[in-house]
Amino acid sequence: MQRMNRMLSSVVVVICIVAFITGNSFSAIAQTQLKLTIGDDAPPVKYSKWIKGTPGVDWKDGKLYVLEFWATWCVPCIAAMPHLSELAKKYEGKTKFIGVNVWEDRGAALSESSLPKVTAFVEKNGDRMSYNVIADDNDYTMGNGWLKAALQFGIPSTFVVQDGKIVWVGHPAKLDSVIEPILARTFDVALFKKEFEKKVTDFANMQSGMAAAYDSLKEAVAAKDFQKALQITEEAPKKYVALRIPMQTEKFKILLNNYPEAEALKLGKELMNEPIIFTDVVASSICNKEGLSKNAYLFAADILKSYLAEHPVSLSYNTLADAYIKAGDKKSALAAEEQAVLRAQEEMKKPEMQIKVPLSTVEKYQKKVDQLKKELK
Secondary structure, eight states, rough: HHHHHHHHHOOOOHHEEEEEEEHOGGGOOOOOOOOOTTTSSSOEEESEEEEESSOOOOOTSSEEEEEEEOTTTTTTHHHHHHHHHHHHTTTTTTEEEEEEOOOOTTSSOOOOGGGOOOHHHHHHHHTTOOOOEEOOTTTTTIIIIIGGGTTTSSSSEEEETTTTTTEEEEOGGGHHHHHHHHTTOOOOOSHHHHHHHHHHHHHHHHHHHHHHHHHHHHHHTTTTTTHHHHHHHHHHHHHHHGHHHHHHHHHHHHHHHHHHHHHHHHHHGGGGSSSSSHHHHHHHHTTOSSSSOHHHHHHHHHHHHHHHHHHHHEEEOOOOOHHHHHTTTTHHHHHHHHHHHHHHHTTSSSSSTTTOOOHHHHHHHHHHHHHHHHHHO
């Protein structure tokens, strides 16, 4: 079990890295210089709205400030909320916990445009978020001035401030082990500073290198130099081992979209031995492409069924229905889409899924069910 957990943790890390670097240009994350570190003065706390709790930050009030950076789309952030609430209650009077909403639309819109969505989320999760909550402003003061300055490119991420100085940065799950010694002023800040700076600098350098590889890949594909693109998918993992499977999925997409179908399916079958969360990408790529053979869509359906055995989510059931529709099997498509509706209805009730699965999604799935039933009559 421990080995499995370590493997899954590694997979999650790779996914987070790849999700970040594939959604941004290299120049956007080329920063590898640590601008904010342990022992530095805490930057200003600015916000578009103090959504919950008692407004105000005073580094000199004798309290320990715990700033927890999160977003409504971040499942690990949501999972950490109940425990943060417990800690806020346990250390009430000695600390001030502040949930800082950032990166809500991942840079696609002004930060303050997300306020209605964020406010609704906080109101729905009142018991899970028993602490102060603020939202970043349109200048991304918190996201840039805190997270990126400290080379924290992922969330959840927690900053602890004592007497106006940053004394700890890390994952909220580790707060238990440090909050007592920090309050008692026995925490070795100097030692942690050395460990922190080495860790984040090494990671940032690796991340920038991986981003550069992805930028080169995107440029080659855009230029239709597919031979060069395929070469990059083979060479990049030799330098960055974490890119081995992600680059293989990129190779699959290049083959699927630009080479004979058989070449892509051959690689797709080889990828069946890899973590199933990556094979789901293969299946989705097939389902998103028109004009493939029936066997190709049935292959995607087989992948999705294996994925659903471990991750029974509505989105994948909907994709499975698409695979069967394109394979000409509307009866199986109907069964899959009915499951998509049921799962989506269940997911709507879960706090971590409320933003991802709105009522409009359920209605869309139900409309597909109705259409399939009509066609099968």
